[in-house]
Amino acid sequence: MAEYTRLWNCLALIRLRNPPVNSISTAVLHGIKAGLQKALTDHTVKAIVICGADGKFSAGVQVCDSSVFYNAQCSP
Numbered sequence: 422m423a424e425y426t427r428l429w430n431c432l433a434l435i436r437l438r439n440p441p442v443n444s445i446s447t448a449v450l451h452g453i454k455a456g457l458q459k460a461l462t463d464h465t466v467k468a469i470v471i472c473g474a475d476g477k478f479s480a481g482v483q484v485c486d487s488s489v490f491y492n493a494q495c496s497p
């Protein structure tokens with residue numbers, strides 16, 4: 422999943438959390454999209470930080486989840 426947090430000042434944080442390597446599954450992709458939508462509708466947010474969890478950023482797309490490519494390309 423991807424957790425949205427409104428930080429101090431003008432910052433929003435989207436944390437990718439999908440152990441063990443925070444890979445981007447369809448669920449994570451939807452979480453990123455939801456977080457971006459929250460940030461974009463909060464007009465006090467000036468910057469969005471995307472980070473990983475447990476000391477790792479992300480291993481990229483989740484192998485064996487080909488639906489990620491479909492969802493990334495076809496979702497409005």
Ligand SMILES: CC/C=C\C/C=C/C(=O)SCCNC(=O)CCNC(=O)[C@H](O)C(C)(C)COP(=O)(O)OP(=O)(O)OC[C@H]1O[C@@H](n2cnc3c(N)ncnc32)[C@H](O)[C@@H]1OP(=O)(O)O
Nearest residue numbers: 440441442444445450479480481482483484485489490493
């Ligand atoms: C949204 C679509 C749009 C754009 C296209 C995107 C394309 C890409 O993202 S391409 C990049 C794809 N990712 C990779 O090729 C990374 C592959 N992984 C690695 O190189 C390494 O695993 C690592 C450097 C990320 C970590 O190395 P290390 O610390 O030595 O750990 P392990 O290799 O033992 O891996 C631990 C554990 O994680 C699983 N894993 C690793 N990568 C992925 C992944 N991408 N998806 C799902 N799972 C992954 C790995 O299988 C191990 O699992 P087990 O412990 O169960 O064996």
